[in-house]
Amino acid sequence: MKEHVPHPDLPPPISNVGVIGWLRSNLFSSWLNTGLTLLASYLIYLSVPPLIDWAFLRADWFGDSRDACNSGGACWVFVNVRFDQFMYGLYPAAGYWRINLAFGLLVLLAIPLFIERFNHKGLLAAAILFLYPVIAFQLFAGGSFGLEPVETTKWGGLTLTLILSGVGIVASLPIGIILALGRRSEMPIVKSVSVVFIEFWRGVPLITVLFMASVMLPLFLAEGSHFDKLLRAMIGIVLFQSAYMAEVVRGGLAAIPKGQYEAAEALGLNYWKSMGLIILPQALKLVIPGIVNTFIALFKDTTLVLIIGLFDLLGMVQTAITDSNWLGFSIEGYVFAALIFWIFCFSMSRYSQALERKLHTGHAR
Amino acid sequence: MMKRIHAVATAAVLFTAATTTAQAGATFDAVKSKGFVQCGVSTGLAGFSSADDKGNWTGLDVDICRAVAAAVFGDAEKVKYTPLTAKERFTALQSGEIDMLSRNTTWTLTRDTSLGLNFAGVNYYDGQGFLVAKNLGVKSAMELDGASFCIQAGTTTELNLADYFRANKLSYTPITFDKSDETVKAFEAGRCDALTSDQSQLYALRIQLKNPESAMVLPEVISKEPLGPVVAQGDDEWFNVVRWSLFAMLNAEELGINSGNVDAMMESKDPNVRRVLGLEGIKGSGLGLDDAWAANIIRGVGNYAEAFERNVGMGSPLKIARGQNALWNKGGLQYAPPIR
Numbered sequence: 001m002k003e004h005v006p007h008p009d010l011p012p013p014i015s016n017v018g019v020i021g022w023l024r025s026n027l028f029s030s031w032l033n034t035g036l037t038l039l040a041s042y043l044i045y046l047s048v049p050p051l052i053d054w055a056f057l058r059a060d061w062f063g064d065s066r067d068a069c070n071s072g073g074a075c076w077v078f079v080n081v082r083f084d085q086f087m088y089g090l091y092p093a094a095g096y097w098r099i100n101l102a103f104g105l106l107v108l109l110a111i112p113l114f115i116e117r118f119n120h121k122g123l124l125a126a127a128i129l130f131l132y133p134v135i136a137f138q139l140f141a142g143g144s145f146g147l148e149p150v151e152t153t154k155w156g157g158l159t160l161t162l163i164l165s166g167v168g169i170v171a172s173l174p175i176g177i178i179l180a181l182g183r184r185s186e187m188p189i190v191k192s193v194s195v196v197f198i199e200f201w202r203g204v205p206l207i208t209v210l211f212m213a214s215v216m217l218p219l220f221l222a223e224g225s226h227f228d229k230l231l232r233a234m235i236g237i238v239l240f241q242s243a244y245m246a247e248v249v250r251g252g253l254a255a256i257p258k259g260q261y262e263a264a265e266a267l268g269l270n271y272w273k274s275m276g277l278i279i280l281p282q283a284l285k286l287v288i289p290g291i292v293n294t295f296i297a298l299f300k301d302t303t304l305v306l307i308i309g310l311f312d313l314l315g316m317v318q319t320a321i322t323d324s325n326w327l328g329f330s331i332e333g334y335v336f337a338a339l340i341f342w343i344f345c346f347s348m349s350r351y352s353q354a355l356e357r358k359l360h361t362g363h364a365r
Numbered sequence: 366m367m368k369r370i371h372a373v374a375t376a377a378v379l380f381t382a383a384t385t386t387a388q389a390g391a392t393f394d395a396v397k398s399k400g401f402v403q404c405g406v407s408t409g410l411a412g413f414s415s416a417d418d419k420g421n422w423t424g425l426d427v428d429i430c431r432a433v434a435a436a437v438f439g440d441a442e443k444v445k446y447t448p449l450t451a452k453e454r455f456t457a458l459q460s461g462e463i464d465m466l467s468r469n470t471t472w473t474l475t476r477d478t479s480l481g482l483n484f485a486g487v488n489y490y491d492g493q494g495f496l497v498a499k500n501l502g503v504k505s506a507m508e509l510d511g512a513s514f515c516i517q518a519g520t521t522t523e524l525n526l527a528d529y530f531r532a533n534k535l536s537y538t539p540i541t542f543d544k545s546d547e548t549v550k551a552f553e554a555g556r557c558d559a560l561t562s563d564q565s566q567l568y569a570l571r572i573q574l575k576n577p578e579s580a581m582v583l584p585e586v587i588s589k590e591p592l593g594p595v596v597a598q599g600d601d602e603w604f605n606v607v608r609w610s611l612f613a614m615l616n617a618e619e620l621g622i623n624s625g626n627v628d629a630m631m632e633s634k635d636p637n638v639r640r641v642l643g644l645e646g647i648k649g650s651g652l653g654l655d656d657a658w659a660a661n662i663i664r665g666v667g668n669y670a671e672a673f674e675r676n677v678g679m680g681s682p683l684k685i686a687r688g689q690n691a692l693w694n695k696g697g698l699q700y701a702p703p704i705r
Binding site: 081082085089090091092093151153154211214215216218219221229306307308309311315318319320321322323324325327328330 | 408409410411415416420449452453462676677681682
């Protein structure tokens with residue numbers, strides 16, 4: 001008896017596999033898709049080659065004045081010359097090491113927090129939250145330990161952006177959590193105070209808050225008692241962002257099933273313990289995307305301080321482009337600022353995704 | 366709502382003004398005791414105040430701050446700068462955050478009377494002008510009948526232009542833009558025949574053209590924008606110091622004293638020169654300053670011509686002609702009372 005030998009399988013049609021198959025199923029699967037693909041390619045063809053040509057091929061990179069920019073492309077010389085200012089603002093050059101030291105110290109302190117087996121994370125985090133700001137402030141402002149005092153009007157550039165957003169992030173999260181808890185509290189005074197606070201600050205635009213802080217507030221203070229503009233802006237940003245943070249956290253609290261609250265009570269835990277050990281860890285984990293979203297928004301919102309004359313990264317760029325020796329290079333400056341902001345925001349977003357994966361315990365809905 | 370905020374602000378300003386009036390000489394004393402002048406400047410305006418590559422503030426407005434510091438302390442570097450936006454500038458002055466404001470501020474009746482401020486003089490006579498392409502072959506704004514104009518939206522520029530053309534019975538087409546960058550691009554692309562803005566701005570915009578030599582600023586000036594340093598009311602001595610610091614620079618130019626020859630001029634026999642340099646006459650006693658106050662200004666900052674040419678004139682990329690800012694005896698408006 002002849003054993004039946006099945007025909008070997010034919011290879012899949014060439015149009016279904018490999019590059020062609022991928023193109024067919026993803027880009028040319030229907031008339032509409034084909035049309036869109038062609039249109040998109042045309043747009044890319046129109047925009048990308050000139051962009052690369054401008055930004056890289058015909059760009060000028062090195063030099064020290066606008067005379068070095070004569071090839072018609074981007075003039076990165078401008079960014080090059082002003083790089084220190086974009087990073088440190090008008091801070092005296094002799095003091096750059098202080099800023100570097102302060103940020104280096106922060107990175108160094110923060111590294112152990114990411115090491116799984118490090119056991120004293122709580123202690124270290126407390127040191128970063130309470131001790132580090134004091135050290136950093138001493139380094140930035142000077143005036144003690146033989147450091148040259150540097151007034152806050154000279155702080156600027158990326159340094160100021162990081163200071164403002166760092167303080168905003170670190171301060172707004174705990175205040176936001178307290179407000180969220182307050183808003184869900186059953187105590188009438190606590191509850192109404194929280195509600196009024198949150199609704200007031202969410203009801204006004206940040207630009208108004210900054211204007212009030214810089215223009216109106218000094219008028220209401222006693223003659224001669226003006227306090228630092230940077231501090232005023234910082235307080236405004238923190239209050240504003242903590243109201244948003246409160247609502248994000250409240251969303252997390254509301255998503256926790258009632259059974260969890262009841263279980264916590266059944267265990268005999270008091271309010272703070274049940275919140276700290278059972279409810280908040282779950283609630284905060286749920287709203288990581290929302291929290292990071294608020295952080296990213298805050299980071300970008302700090303650029304608004306340029307309307308009250310503080311030179312954050314963007315403000316510094318805008319000042320630099322009014323130097324009569326460098327007039328007309330605004331595009332290069334703005335592109336550079338955009339790139340820096342993108343790097344920071346993208347890293348925050350990636351970090352939050354990593355955090356979500358790490359804290360994922362199978363309960364995610 | 367806006368109106369009410371305005372009313373509150375005005376009331377607050379007036380209130381503050383009223384309280385400051387009580388203590389004459391307070392600002393001057395405070396400046397002397399703290400050892401520097403806190404000066405409000407623009408956050409960035411080409412030629413008037415901007416931070417250079419090293420982070421030092423430079424510009425024509427900045428030089429007024431430096432002149433005051435030189436007059437009071439004999440050292441033009443004893444200034445601390447507070448960069449201010451247009452909205453903040455008067456509050457900063459009123460609240461005492463700054464001692465003087467030198468921030469391309471137009472002197473108007475409203476500002477001089479309702480904000481509790483005093484304008485100490487005019488360090489730059491600005492006004493609206495026109496920028497046209499050279500190949501248009503136009504030599505005067507009167508030849509611009511029927512032309513199209515690139516304008517920045519929402520500025521008084523628009524209104525001035527309308528007034529001027531109506532008064533001269535000419536027709537025109539306005540094309541408005543939001544940002545000055547866009548305005549320049551449109552002008553460069555030939556979307557309009559002329560670009561109109563304040564003259565000091567026109568020169569800054571002109572540099573941003575691919576070929577600045579292809580465009581020229583017409584001689585007509587159709588509005589008055591006298592820019593000058595401002596101090597808070599209530600300290601007349603301080604007001605005098607700021608005002609005469611500016612006058613000293615103008616007098617020095619008129620008498621031919623500059624930072625290069627000031628030491629040689631000490632030997633001069635001309636009584637006018639000797640009075641400016643504090644060798645005879647009232648010297649510094651009227652202002653409560655050192656006798657060499659004016660000499661210190663000239664040494665540290667230079668005379669008005671030097672400051673002008675260095676920051677906005679032929680020695681700068683802006684290349685603004687003296688025009689209305691020439692001295693009175695050279696066809697301009699800059700006129701300082703004599704030092705005697």
